[in-house]
Amino acid sequence: YGAQVWSNGLACIQDHRITDGYSANMFLEAWADMTTSGTISVTPTFRRSILSPRRLGLPDKSFNDLYRVAPPALPYPPRAHEYVGRIYYMKAEAMASLQALAISSHGTKRTKFEAFSGCMWKAMAKSAGEGKLGRW
Numbered sequence: 001y002g003a004q005v006w007s008n009g010l011a012c013i014q015d016h017r018i019t020d021g022y023s024a025n026m027f028l029e030a031w032a033d034m035t036t037s038g039t040i041s042v043t044p045t046f047r048r049s050i051l052s053p054r055r056l057g058l059p060d061k062s063f064n065d066l067y068r069v070a071p072p073a074l075p076y077p078p079r080a081h082e083y084v085g086r087i088y089y090m091k092a093e094a095m096a097s098l099q100a101l102a103i104s105s106h107g108t109k110r111t112k113f114e115a116f117s118g119c120m121w122k123a124m125a126k127s128a129g130e131g132k133l134g135r136w
Contacts, residue, residue, distance in 0.1 A: 090116075
């Protein structure tokens with residue numbers, strides 16, 4: 001057909017420098033609950049004792065015979081694109097300004113996440129219109 005097809009996706013990832021996997025999972029579950037039912041079904045717990053071992057075991061020496069050193073891996077083929085992970089700091093005044101710009105049609109204030117992701121979508125749409133989408 002000759003038509004060029006492209007799509008965008010929004011994903012939520014966690015960076016271990018900011019949070020651990022358990023906390024990120026609790027956040028995603030609470031977010032999913034709030035969007036579907038409006039309430040949180042399971043109250044998150046932040047007890048660190050859950051992750052602490054009660055007794056450290058002494059494994060038998062025969063376990064050493066179960067494992068072998070793996071041969072060196074083959075080098076990975078070069079990637080077409082290198083992905084870079086960055087953490088940015090945004091001042092509260094800048095976020096408040098974004099939220100002020102993102103007032104809904106009903107006059108309600110948008111959340112920080114909605115305001116920031118809306119700003120990102122606007123920047124992506126603008127760059128797509130200028131033919132720069134491949135630079136993201």
